Amino acid sequence: MTQDVREMTAADAGTWLDGWHGWTNGYRAVERAIEWGWTVPEEYADGWRDFRDNHHGDHDVWAELNGDDGAFVDKATDYLQEIAPENYVFRWDDGLALITVWQDCAADGGGCDVDMDSNGREIVKPCREHNPCEGHTGEDADLVNPNVGMDETTYCDGSCVKR
Numbered sequence: 001m002t003q004d005v006r007e008m009t010a011a012d013a014g015t016w017l018d019g020w021h022g023w024t025n026g027y028r029a030v031e032r033a034i035e036w037g038w039t040v041p042e043e044y045a046d047g048w049r050d051f052r053d054n055h056h057g058d059h060d061v062w063a064e065l066n067g068d069d070g071a072f073v074d075k076a077t078d079y080l081q082e083i084a085p086e087n088y089v090f091r092w093d094d095g096l097a098l099i100t101v102w103q104d105c106a107a108d109g110g111g112c113d114v115d116m117d118s119n120g121r122e123i124v125k126p127c128r129e130h131n132p133c134e135g136h137t138g139e140d141a142d143l144v145n146p147n148v149g150m151d152e153t154t155y156c157d158g159s160c161v162k163r
Contacts, residue, residue: 006036008083012098019094023059026066026073027051029096033076036083044072 016032017025030048034040040048047065055061066072080098081090090098 008036008080008085008098010085010088012085013088013100015095015097016090017096021095023062024057025095026070027056027062029073029080030076033079036080038076038079041075044075048072 017028019025021028030040044065051058051061051065077090077092077096084090084098088098088100090096
């Protein structure tokens with residue numbers, strides 16, 4: 001169940017799994033991790049094969065495999081985080097997104113981060129605490145990121161975090 005490991009880059013940032021998929025995002029995350037080279041741990045291998053081959057989409061079977069603590073999905077997400085580019089994190093928030101690391105207000109003396117635009121003007125970039133990324137909407141054609149297979153109408157483009 002292992003693929004060749006690909007290198008993840010900043011171009012892969014964005015929404016990987018939109019929240020409207022609900023509980024099925026758990027197994028979608030596992031599928032994504034496998035696509036990126038993850039080997040399913042032995043203790044989950046038989047259950048994963050059975051779910052994938054015979055019960056795909058069955059909530060009860062998935063819940064039994066994943067357990068109350070969600071450990072199987074956590075292991076897949078941890079793997080994705082291990083291969084994420086520097087200064088990027090995978091974050092579950094109404095779906096799964098690869099985004100830049102949230103900045104801490106305290107790092108800038110208690111205020112949110114300040115960046116400069118290309119004209120040298122200051123731009124305040126609110127931190128997670130002041131502006132959590134809840135997604136942005138637009139036309140499908142505007143939102144597609146071919147690097148992550150995104151095609152939904154809600155996404156996180158990272159504009160609410162420091163670049």
